[in-house]
Amino acid sequence: MLPTPAQTIGPFHGHALPFPGGPEPAPPGHPDTLTVHGTVLDGAGAPVPDALLELWQPAPDGSRTGAPGSLRRDPATGGFAGRDGLTFTGFGRAATDADGRWAFRTLPPGGVPYLSLCVFARGLLHHLFTRVYLPGPGLADDPLLTGLDPERRATLLATETAGGAGPGGRTYRFDIRLQGPKETVFLDFR
Amino acid sequence: MPADQQDIAREIAARAEAAAADGRPRHHPDRDYPPYRSTALRHPRQPLVPVLDPEAAELSGPVFGRTDLTDLDHDLTRRHSSAPLGERITVTGRVLDRAGRPVTGQLVEIWQANAAGRYAHERDQHPAPLDPNFTGTGRCLTDDQGVYRFTTIKPGAYPWRNHTNAWRPAHIHFSLFGTAFTQRLITQMYFPGDPLFRHDPILQSVTDPAARARLVAAYDHDLSVPEWSLGYRWDIVLDGPAATWTEEGR
Ligand SMILES: [Fe+3]
Numbered sequence: 458m459l460p461t462p463a464q465t466i467g468p469f470h471g472h473a474l475p476f477p478g479g480p481e482p483a484p485p486g487h488p489d490t491l492t493v494h495g496t497v498l499d500g501a502g503a504p505v506p507d508a509l510l511e512l513w514q515p516a517p518d519g520s521r522t523g524a525p526g527s528l529r530r531d532p533a534t535g536g537f538a539g540r541d542g543l544t545f546t547g548f549g550r551a552a553t554d555a556d557g558r559w560a561f562r563t564l565p566p567g568g569v570p571y572l573s574l575c576v577f578a579r580g581l582l583h584h585l586f587t588r589v590y591l592p593g594p595g596l597a598d599d600p601l602l603t604g605l606d607p608e609r610r611a612t613l614l615a616t617e618t619a620g621g622a623g624p625g626g627r628t629y630r631f632d633i634r635l636q637g638p639k640e641t642v643f644l645d646f647r
Numbered sequence: 648m649p650a651d652q653q654d655i656a657r658e659i660a661a662r663a664e665a666a667a668a669d670g671r672p673r674h675h676p677d678r679d680y681p682p683y684r685s686t687a688l689r690h691p692r693q694p695l696v697p698v699l700d701p702e703a704a705e706l707s708g709p710v711f712g713r714t715d716l717t718d719l720d721h722d723l724t725r726r727h728s729s730a731p732l733g734e735r736i737t738v739t740g741r742v743l744d745r746a747g748r749p750v751t752g753q754l755v756e757i758w759q760a761n762a763a764g765r766y767a768h769e770r771d772q773h774p775a776p777l778d779p780n781f782t783g784t785g786r787c788l789t790d791d792q793g794v795y796r797f798t799t800i801k802p803g804a805y806p807w808r809n810h811t812n813a814w815r816p817a818h819i820h821f822s823l824f825g826t827a828f829t830q831r832l833i834t835q836m837y838f839p840g841d842p843l844f845r846h847d848p849i850l851q852s853v854t855d856p857a858a859r860a861r862l863v864a865a866y867d868h869d870l871s872v873p874e875w876s877l878g879y880r881w882d883i884v885l886d887g888p889a890a891t892w893t894e895e896g897r
Contacts, residue, residue, distance in 0.1 A: 458747050460674045460886035461861050462853040464835040465683075467820060469766040473758030473784040474822060500688035513828040515704055525712030528754075528786075535717045535726075548709030566704070573705050575831050580685030582676035582852050584833060585695075586705065600700055609693075635689045645695035646705055646829040646888040 463584065466577040468507050471552060475509070476528050477537045480551035481562045482512065484542050489517065490626040493572065493589055493615060494560035497553050499580075500636030504557025508578035510633075512549035512561050519567035523547040570595040571613075576633060576643075585643040589615050589631045605642060612641045650684075650810040652846060658682040659851045666854035674886065676852035683848040684809050706888070708828040711754040711788060721787040723757075723799040731781035733762025733800030735876040738864065741793040742823060742883045744830065749793025750885060756822040757797060758784045764803030764817075773805050798876065804843055816843035816850065823883060830887035837863045838879070 466474075483490040497505040515521045527546040531538040540546070551559045566572055571588040588601070590613050596602055602610050615629035633641050650658075659682050666673055678690035698705075724730055738757075742750040760766050760783060763775040767782050781800065789795050802817045818835040825831070837850065844850055844863075853859040861884075870878020 458743060458745050458884045459858070459861065460745060461832065461834055461883045462858050463675045463832060464820075464853075464862070465849060466833050467835075469760075469768040469771055470758060470820065471770075472766075472768050472782065473756060473820070500692075503688070505689065511831070513705065513707075513709055515707075521704060521707035523708065523710040525710055526714050527709065527711065528715040530715060530717050530720075532717060535719060546709065569702075569704050571704070573828055575828065577833055578689060580683070580687075580689035582678050582680055582683065582686060582690075582849070584831065585678075585691065586829070601696070601698060605696065609696075636692055640691055640693050642693070643691050643695050644705075645697050646703065647697050647699055 463582065465579060465582050466509060468579040470509060475550060475552045478539045479527070480549055480560060481540070482527070482546055482549040483562045483564050484540070484545065487564060488626070489564050490562055491565060491591070492560055492562050492626065492628040493631055494558065494628070495630055495632040496557045497559065497576070497578070497633045498557060498635065498637075502637065504553070505578055505635065506553055506555045506557055508553040508557070508559075508576060510551050510553070510559050511575040511577075512551070512563065513573045513575070514547050514563065514566040515568050516545050516547055517564050517567045521547075565591070570599060576635075578635070581635070585635075586646065587633065587641050587643050588613055589629070591615055591629060592617055601644075609642050612639055652810060652812050655682050655810050655813075655848055656846070659848060663851070663854050673853075673855050674858050677854075680848065680852040683852055705828040708824060708826060708830065710752075711824070712752070713788075715754065716786050716788060721785055721797050723781065723783060723785045723797065726782060727780040729780045731761065731778050731800050733781075735798070736801050737796065737798050737870055737872065737876050737878045738819065738836070738881060739794065739796040739870065739878070740881040740883060742789050742795060742885065743793055744825060744885055745887065749789070749791075750825050751789055751791050751793055753789050753824045753826075754786065755789060755795040756784070756786050757799070757819050759799065759802040759819045760805055762800050762803050764805035775803070775805070801838065809848060814843055814846065816841040816847050821883065823885060825885040825887060827887055830885040832883070832885055834883075835862065836881050839863055839866055
């Protein structure tokens with residue numbers, strides 16, 4: 458069957474898609490919590506304040522089944538109850554702020570060295586996929602990274618920055634450039 | 648000086664001609680589509696890098712369940728003390744993969760303007776009235792046949808600043824998940840026969856007329872409820888790499 462075409466997310470998704478706890482798949486206080494943060498920038502280097510990022514990853518044990526409960530609701534009030542603090546759903550959603558900044562607090566992915574990101578924005582007619590590669594073993598023989606020239610490969614590598622996410626946690630920076638000299642590598646799954 | 652509608656019409660026609668001459672089937676919009684001005688600095692210039700890895704994490708995806716919804720989420724007309732103004736409608740259809748298999752138990756999210764063409768969003772400055780009884784957001788899970796269903800009101804057309812006298816045709820924004828992250832889709836559903844279609848660079852960014860038609864719902868009289876609401880049917884087919892729809896049992 459022929460696919461339904463994509464259309465831009467537009468500027469007015471802010472009251473519909475973001476949800477409390479969306480950017481924090483990691484259970485609160487989890488000792489392995491890692492923070493990934495950055496800025497979404499356009500081809501002029503200006504921040505993109507109306508982008509939405511989604512994160513998907515295997516659980517730390519390598520499980521890829523995910524789990525419900527990212528948007529857990531309160532049946533009494535109809536509002537958001539927040540994540541249950543125990544289940545790792547593998548899914549996160551973060552809107553960029555007025556400075557184009559975003560952050561996820563999550564757990565290390567099991568079995569792969571990367572977090573998967575999907576980027577939506579006003580002015581972007583069709584979403585873009587990319588990957589946040591975390592420093593560590595497993596990057597040297599990654600089939601995607603090894604096929605890229607060094608300059609382009611660098612756009613997929615998160616860099617560790619100061620400041621911990623929690624006890625023992627680490628913080629990484631990953632900027633997303635939609636266009637321009639250090640344009641992020643975006644992916645086409647075939 | 649901002650472009651006027653005639654400038655945009657010329658650019659839309661040029662892109663349509665180029666796409667038709669090229670002959671390559673284009674199901675999705677090109678990210679570089681100058682008639683939609685905001686694409687200029689927001690599309691990558693480098694080609695996308697192919698990923699052929701059958702172990703890619705993106706071939707699995709997030710799941711949602713009963714706990715992620717309330718029973719009222721699918722009815723945008725019952726979320727406030729009174730009913731919203733506007734034409735009450737039901738929108739329903741099936742979510743399928745490219746093999747025609749239903750996508751079951753997955754999250755569908757919608758958002759839209761009110762009947763006057765105004766979003767309940769801080770940054771929407773269109774001087775049309777807000778409706779205190781309409782927020783314009785909804786969610787549901789597809790059932791075991793892949794069917795989603797929403798009750799809402801028909802949104803109004805609204806102006807935007809792409810060019811002088813730019814108006815968006817009435818539309819509902821849809822967000823969909825498949826069984827793989829690669830099937831993720833955000834799109835817009837349009838209403839049949841809207842005279843604004845040919846003026847709208849966002850819809851026209853889908854340059855193949857057949858693909859564009861797949862964004863337009865059908866009025867279905869059998870879905871209309873006597874003395875209550877009008878019915879629209881719109882089926883959605885999620886794209887994705889061949890691995891997500893050619894393998895049995897995935
Ligand atoms: Fe809209």
